[in-house]
Each structure stands twice: as structure tokens, then as C-alpha cells.
Amino acid sequence: MDFSSKLLEQAVDEMSQLPGIGKRTALRLVLHLLKQPEAQTQNLASALTKLRSEIKLCKNCFNISDTELCDICANPARNEELVCVVEDIRDVMAIENTGQYRGHYHVLGGKISPMDGVGPSQLNIHPLIEKVKAGKVEEIIFALSSTLEGDTTNFYIFKQLEGTKIKTSTIARGISVGDELEYADEVTLGRSIANRVPFESSLKG
Amino acid sequence: MDFSSKLLEQAVDEMSQLPGIGKRTALRLVLHLLKQPEAQTQNLASALTKLRSEIKLCKNCFNISDTELCDICANPARNEELVCVVEDIRDVMAIENTGQYRGHYHVLGGKISPMDGVGPSQLNIHPLIEKVKAGKVEEIIFALSSTLEGDTTNFYIFKQLEGTKIKTSTIARGISVGDELEYADEVTLGRSIANRVPFESSLKG
Known part of the structure; x- marks a missing residue:
């Protein structure tokens, strides 16, 4: 692509490094931001920078967390x-x-x-x-x-x-609830038969 | 969606304001950035901020440009x-x-x-x-x-x-070069007949 602006080209280049976002999509996204109030671009940029620099991983389970111990690990009921x-x-x-x-x-x-x-x-x-x-x-x-x-x-x-x-x-691997047997792959169907469960336990929900 | 981190939630929220990007895609993009070196996020954020604040429109044609007059308008050969x-x-x-x-x-x-x-x-x-x-x-x-x-x-x-x-x-509106007539819509086909061109001029490519 041939850009009339280096600034635009840089923004599109950086945006298109994201997975699944090609140059055309990146250009569309960047042009959209240009049409929006400047605050939207600033909010996006600062949210990303802040996340990347301040994010913590829970020291117990490595879940993404704002605190040393994530909410799940910190919950005594669990x-x-x-x-x-x-x-x-x-x-x-x-x-x-x-x-x-x-x-x-x-x-x-x-x-x-x-x-x-x-x-x-x-x-x-x-x-x-x-x-x-x-x-x-x-x-x-x-x-x-x-x-x-x-x-x-x-x-x-x-x-x-x-x-x-x-x-x-x-x-457990098996047929999804609501799925038709005829469309299931053989490996999944085979496993769901081998690992069958007592009928009563399926009634619980 | 239930996030374990406010920072993550904010970044996903901002990202999902872009057109065609839902919450799930936004989360995927943001998690991708978290796995990459911090410089990538910084480059993306600064390219967007810089573009939004410094971008100029060519004073003659309103094309996006880094300079007062875009390259096309400034080109005397045009x-x-x-x-x-x-x-x-x-x-x-x-x-x-x-x-x-x-x-x-x-x-x-x-x-x-x-x-x-x-x-x-x-x-x-x-x-x-x-x-x-x-x-x-x-x-x-x-x-x-x-x-x-x-x-x-x-x-x-x-x-x-x-x-x-x-x-x-x-x-000119007409049938795309290489397209089959049978798949063209009537309006386009009609216009391409009404606005037919001398055969010799089609030979120029």
C-alpha cells in the first residue's frame, strides 16, 4: 500500500501486527479512530499501555490480576x-x-x-x-x-x-448437550461411549 | 464477561469500540499484546496517539498528509x-x-x-x-x-x-474485467450496454 502520510503508515503498520488484522482492516480501524473524538484514541492508547506495564499475574495461580493474589485464590470459600x-x-x-x-x-x-x-x-x-x-x-x-x-x-x-x-x-469429552449423534466425529463418540456415566447422574443437570 | 482484572477489562472495553471488533476478539488481541514484548504495545499506543494529534489534511484536497500540501497536490507534473x-x-x-x-x-x-x-x-x-x-x-x-x-x-x-x-x-460503471455476464446484476449490465465504447478503445487495455 502506498500511503500519503508516514504517520498513517506507522499507525497502520503497528495495528496490522495484531493477529488476524491485515493491512486493509488496520487502515479501516485507524481511519475510524481519526473520525472519532481525540479522547477515544487517547483512552485506547493509555488503557493498553497501562495494562501492559501494570498488569500482575496472581502469585499463586498465574491468572491475570490487579492484585498480588487474584480474587479466586483470595476467596476463602473456594x-x-x-x-x-x-x-x-x-x-x-x-x-x-x-x-x-x-x-x-x-x-x-x-x-x-x-x-x-x-x-x-x-x-x-x-x-x-x-x-x-x-x-x-x-x-x-x-x-x-x-x-x-x-x-x-x-x-x-x-x-x-x-x-x-x-x-x-x-x-469429560463427549457429545455436546443438544448435539445430534450423527454429526459427531468418531473419536468423540467413541470416548463418550467408553466413558459413559450412570443414568441417574445425568439427571442432575 | 467477568474479568479478574479492571485493567484488562478497560483495555478490552476500549479495543471493542473499534468497528467490527467484539468483546471476544478484543480480549484475544489484548492477551496477544500481553504475550509480546512491552515495546510492541508502546509502539502501537504511541503511533495511534501521534497520528491522532499530529495528522494534517492537505489544505488543497483534504487528503491525509504529514505536510500542508500533500505529495499529489505538490507534484507539478500532475x-x-x-x-x-x-x-x-x-x-x-x-x-x-x-x-x-x-x-x-x-x-x-x-x-x-x-x-x-x-x-x-x-x-x-x-x-x-x-x-x-x-x-x-x-x-x-x-x-x-x-x-x-x-x-x-x-x-x-x-x-x-x-x-x-x-x-x-x-x-464508468460496467461489468468487471474478467467477470461472467450471467452473474452481473441487471442495473450494471444495462448501464454497460447503454454506455458501450468503440471497440478500438477497448484494445488499449
Whole structure:
């Protein structure tokens, strides 16, 4: 693209570094900002800068937080002996939205992926192992996505925990509530039969 | 959405004010920035702020520019008696990309749209009329999109120019080069027959 303004070009370049935003979309967004009151651009810029410089990770679970200990870890009503291992904060938000989980989380910050240069040391795996070895945890629930990377990460953590008496589980895989059987993939359908549950327990909701 | 951090919530809120960016996409973009080096966020924020506060509009054609007069208006090789009227800078870039236009532009900054509260006074129409009345322009090419708003804007300017001896034209509407006739809409196909051109002139490319 041929810009008539260096300032515009720079703004579009920076905007188009965001994932899924190409040059054309970036230009559309930047031109939109130019038509809005200057305050909107300033608010956006300062919110981003402030977030990036002041953001904290909860020292216990590595969830994004404004305080040293996140609201979930600081809540005495929650069961700290049950720890759900997730990839990032979006998973925490999704599980919290169900309103059905009262344990703690442990946010890994990603999955082991040699292709992307992400090894165990870049993730928050070590603090999880320490927490378990300190005897503070009774059960770990693996809730990573069931991809190659997710399974690798689960297995790596599982191996690291060998020798401890910790209980480990993974979230149930099966047919989504409301889905038609005929459209389900075989792996999911196979697992949902192998891991069938007593009929009475399905009545609870 | 239930955020564990006010800072994060603010950044997502501001980001999701951009057109076509919902809360989920905003969260994805913001989390991406958090994983990148802090410099990337700072560069984005400062490029946007700088653009918004320092941007100039060319005093002749209202194109976005870093200088008082944009590169096109400042170029003596270009024909200032031929003025192409467009909606915004993206249209300028599109026409410039063809490499086939050597005249000037006039950027209106929008189209007349009573539904969106945009009247003639919010657009750069008056300076265009002045330019014509000062006798500096020989021909105006209307290159707005052929929507109700575009046609209204063209017609408004056309009426304002009554009494002057200016030549006015609109860009040709017709079937795109390479397109199949059977998929063209009737209005376009009709116009492309009504406005047919001598066969020899189509050979020029």
C-alpha cells in the first residue's frame, strides 16, 4: 500500500501486527479512530499501555490480576485442594461462567509446542509441581484443549508428578448437550461411549 | 464477561469500540499484546496517539498528509485542472494504485447521509465549489460509490455547480474485467450496454 502520510503508515503498520488484522482492516480501524473524538484514541492508547506495564499475574495461580493474589485464590470459600489446570485466562473465564466450579485454577500460560518454540520452562509448570509436592493439592483436573500440544502438556505434567499421591483427572469429552449423534466425529463418540456415566447422574443437570 | 482484572477489562472495553471488533476478539488481541514484548504495545499506543494529534489534511484536497500540501497536490507534473472527487483516502489509494490517473483529488470525508446525521456542511464540499468558482478546475470526475448516499452527494455538488462552465463526469460503471455476464446484476449490465465504447478503445487495455 502506498500511503500519503508516514504517520498513517506507522499507525497502520503497528495495528496490522495484531493477529488476524491485515493491512486493509488496520487502515479501516485507524481511519475510524481519526473520525472519532481525540479522547477515544487517547483512552485506547493509555488503557493498553497501562495494562501492559501494570498488569500482575496472581502469585499463586498465574491468572491475570490487579492484585498480588487474584480474587479466586483470595476467596476463602473456594477449595484450594482442587486445582484445574488451564491454558490461559479465557479458559478461567469460560469455566467461571458455568458457575459450577468451586476449586482453584492454575494458568499455564500456553501449551508445550516445540514447533512454536514453547518448552516446559516457558510455562508455569514448575510452580504447579512445587505446589503439589508441598502437599497443598488433593486433585488436579487437566482442562487443556485435546490437541497434540494439549495432550503433550498434560502428559509432561503427569510424568513430573510421578511418585506423589496426587489424584489426576481430565474434563469429560463427549457429545455436546443438544448435539445430534450423527454429526459427531468418531473419536468423540467413541470416548463418550467408553466413558459413559450412570443414568441417574445425568439427571442432575 | 467477568474479568479478574479492571485493567484488562478497560483495555478490552476500549479495543471493542473499534468497528467490527467484539468483546471476544478484543480480549484475544489484548492477551496477544500481553504475550509480546512491552515495546510492541508502546509502539502501537504511541503511533495511534501521534497520528491522532499530529495528522494534517492537505489544505488543497483534504487528503491525509504529514505536510500542508500533500505529495499529489505538490507534484507539478500532475494536472490540477482535473479533479477526482472521492469519499476518503482509501479511494485515493485505490485509484493511485492503478497508475493511470494524473490529475488531482478532492477528498470529501464522507457522503451526505441524513440517516447518519451527515449533512453537506460536515463534508469538504464548500472548498470544492470555491475551487471551481475560482476558475482553477476544468473537469470534475465523480468517483463516489453508487449508493443512495453517493448519488445524493454527487447530485448536491452538481446542483451547487450550476451556472459554472465546469465539465462533470462520473467513472464508468460496467461489468468487471474478467467477470461472467450471467452473474452481473441487471442495473450494471444495462448501464454497460447503454454506455458501450468503440471497440478500438477497448484494445488499449
